[in-house]
Amino acid sequence: MQFEDFFAVVRERLGSDKGEDGSSRKKTDIPTGLLFKCPRCRNVTFIEEFNQNGKVCPNCNYHARLTAKERLKITVDDGSFREFDRKMISKNPINFPGYDSKQQQLRDKTGLNDAVLTGRAKIRGEDIVIIVMDSNYMMASMGSVVGERITRAIEYATAHKLPVIAFTASGGARMQEGIVSLMQMAKTSGAVARHNEAGGLYISVMTDPTTGGVTASFASLGDIIIAEPKVLIGFAGRRVIEGTIKQKLPDDFQSAEFMLENGFVDMIVERNKMRRVLAHLIKLHKSPEVKEVAENE
Amino acid sequence: MNEQLSASRRLDIIRHKGRPTALDYIPMIFDEFFEMHGDRLCGDDRAIIGGVASFMGTPVTVIAEVKGRDLEENQECNFGMPHPEGYRKALRLARQAEKFHRPVICLVDTPGAYPGVEAEKRGQGEAIARNIMEFMTLKTPVISIILGEGGSGGALALAVCDELAMLENALYSVISPKGFASILWKDASREREACDIMKITAEDLVRLKVCDHIIPEADGGAHNDPTQTAENISAFISESLQNLQRKFQKGLDEMINSRYNKFRVVGDFEEFPHSDTTQGECLAENSSNV
Numbered sequence: 001m002q003f004e005d006f007f008a009v010v011r012e013r014l015g016s017d018k019g020e021d022g023s024s025r026k027k028t029d030i031p032t033g034l035l036f037k038c039p040r041c042r043n044v045t046f047i048e049e050f051n052q053n054g055k056v057c058p059n060c061n062y063h064a065r066l067t068a069k070e071r072l073k074i075t076v077d078d079g080s081f082r083e084f085d086r087k088m089i090s091k092n093p094i095n096f097p098g099y100d101s102k103q104q105q106l107r108d109k110t111g112l113n114d115a116v117l118t119g120r121a122k123i124r125g126e127d128i129v130i131i132v133m134d135s136n137y138m139m140a141s142m143g144s145v146v147g148e149r150i151t152r153a154i155e156y157a158t159a160h161k162l163p164v165i166a167f168t169a170s171g172g173a174r175m176q177e178g179i180v181s182l183m184q185m186a187k188t189s190g191a192v193a194r195h196n197e198a199g200g201l202y203i204s205v206m207t208d209p210t211t212g213g214v215t216a217s218f219a220s221l222g223d224i225i226i227a228e229p230k231v232l233i234g235f236a237g238r239r240v241i242e243g244t245i246k247q248k249l250p251d252d253f254q255s256a257e258f259m260l261e262n263g264f265v266d267m268i269v270e271r272n273k274m275r276r277v278l279a280h281l282i283k284l285h286k287s288p289e290v291k292e293v294a295e296n297e
Numbered sequence: 298m299n300e301q302l303s304a305s306r307r308l309d310i311i312r313h314k315g316r317p318t319a320l321d322y323i324p325m326i327f328d329e330f331f332e333m334h335g336d337r338l339c340g341d342d343r344a345i346i347g348g349v350a351s352f353m354g355t356p357v358t359v360i361a362e363v364k365g366r367d368l369e370e371n372q373e374c375n376f377g378m379p380h381p382e383g384y385r386k387a388l389r390l391a392r393q394a395e396k397f398h399r400p401v402i403c404l405v406d407t408p409g410a411y412p413g414v415e416a417e418k419r420g421q422g423e424a425i426a427r428n429i430m431e432f433m434t435l436k437t438p439v440i441s442i443i444l445g446e447g448g449s450g451g452a453l454a455l456a457v458c459d460e461l462a463m464l465e466n467a468l469y470s471v472i473s474p475k476g477f478a479s480i481l482w483k484d485a486s487r488e489r490e491a492c493d494i495m496k497i498t499a500e501d502l503v504r505l506k507v508c509d510h511i512i513p514e515a516d517g518g519a520h521n522d523p524t525q526t527a528e529n530i531s532a533f534i535s536e537s538l539q540n541l542q543r544k545f546q547k548g549l550d551e552m553i554n555s556r557y558n559k560f561r562v563v564g565d566f567e568e569f570p571h572s573d574t575t576q577g578e579c580l581a582e583n584s585s586n587v
Contacts, residue, residue: 088566088568093565094505144566148564173450175480176481178470178505179497179505180507182470183564184563185450187564193433216425217425218426220422235412236417241417244411253417262419
């Protein structure tokens, strides 16, 4: 039997898979776009069921990637988000061929002006500055705009004595901006240093994937570091390491659980509990004076 | 100085077998170098060495990434690719320098931080992040000099400083040219092409406001006359220490502010008018959160 013939047989069988009245059965009508295949356990679920579950795999509890807007929606109080620096776009510091047009395409496609949203918001009434990276935009790599927005957001929080919550996700530094993107690691970490010196709280929430230059800068510098279950967290790329040691790495290498076991994450928090945990942690970090003022109001 | 050389030509020069390493330069530049070992947490990394020394009579702390000059040395120093304990040792010595009011001199020469299983387990990312953050507010002058390769975060962990200098043929990049080619073009063999478009030479980095000084090498490269090159490095350190002292007579706070701003201003973006914080759009409406 030839290959084409084989598929013809399959098609025939699918076609014959009909009810007694001749109408197709629902299952065969569903295109593959309506299914979610978990990248961790390879289990397949209906997208509707998966979405209802907060984009968490019902089989293995893998927390799939969210857009920055989806993240804000499930994290901050309704209508409380005020975005910072929305109209900032990147230039092309090393004149990398095709970088400008790629950016334009991505801006049109994603509705984002780069790979991070920053702003003021409230979580259960608590004022915060929030940073949310979006992996749909060049795998949330950090270039000038990502670095500048994050730095300004942290500086704003320091000046207004607000806690910072950063949902990190990134492939690392943005190659297309060359050395300028490496410097964003220093810039953002410097802002964290000043926030620390001013006694400000910074909670870093690592989501899928947090790697490279973002792991090696502000993502790893939280007073508290939270991770979502099963997400990828690491410095060097898995394939690079496999190439170095010439052997295959175990599946759980560089997972949130791996990082917890090795002492680089404080806690793993499931998505449906995240908002509650963050709100409690913020309350626990309020100084007594501030609490009194709030109570007197 | 030969400003006409392309980045890929310079790559050949810094890969020359006879190129002097930190091990060659330290005895030529400093007197009485006492090496200090270990991060006090887990081990002693041989890819980063450090200690106390005298520079023209002034006590200084020297921290250097070390590449081997032959296979044996390279096996010991892991080809100049540090593990987390190397960065943690560097931070410990920097803190010691701060305590005793000694300037810190960092000699940078690495293809990058080591990508390995143990390095990940012991927090390579965290170690680099912490160095970057802590060096930013270190209350003593820091001078970094890139000797050959300045590869990525593994170099930046020793390059958050008040003055950054590069040897004439040194390269400093966000990722190795080979890594750049294999990530962006899926073809590691286009290394030289990548090298020439990445803007990674000392002149490029002066233009991009990342590098402050270029230290001339001997004609044709440092390997042709290591002593001359070491003298040029010494001249730079001496001048730089005097400059920093003059510039920051009023105090260390000013120096630390200036260090922060040195990195704060790097970035290439544009903003349209009216992008202030009050005009943000509400994105989180009609959600049903608890």
